[in-house]
Amino acid sequence: MLQVEGIRKKLLTQRRDLFRQVAQTEEELRWFQRDIESEVEERGQEETMVQLLDRLDGRAKTEIEAIDRALFKLGTERYGRCERCGKAIPQSRLEAVPTAALCLACEQAEESQATLRK
Ligand SMILES: [Zn+2]
Incomplete structure (x- = not known):
């Protein structure tokens, strides 16, 4: 049996670590201290996310895309x-x-x- 929850947490942590590298302001850093689950739920955080996404280099962006795709597939039979x-x-x-x-x-x-x- 695939440990879906464990994999999901791992993906979210990876994603957060990538964004953390480009966080500059206190507000942005505070964003990372939020609960890892609510981070995805709260759509109000999107603006910060867009700003951070803007600063990522091509390689990090590709990684984020891969993570998002995996998160999207996770829980469906397409994952894995x-x-x-x-x-x-x-x-x-x-x-x-x-x-x-x-x-x-x-x-x-x-x-x-x-x-x-x-
Ligand atoms: Zn194959």
Whole structure:
């Protein structure tokens, strides 16, 4: 059985850590002290979030997108399935990389393709 709650917490923490790197003002830092669950629920926090998102570099933005996508899929049967071949992604891999959207074989295939394109 997949530990959905544990994975969700891990994803939210990762997301928060990424934003924390670019927080500058006290108000923004206070935002991170809020309860991790309410952070997602409270839509009033969106403005701070947009400002922070603006400061993230491309790599961090890509990570946030991957996290959001995983959070969105979490709890549906799509989570933990490879987006390319549809096979179940091993639980050990999901625990190590909760944002994994591909199984290891497909990810390696994509990586070698990306290397070829360079
Ligand atoms: Zn696959």
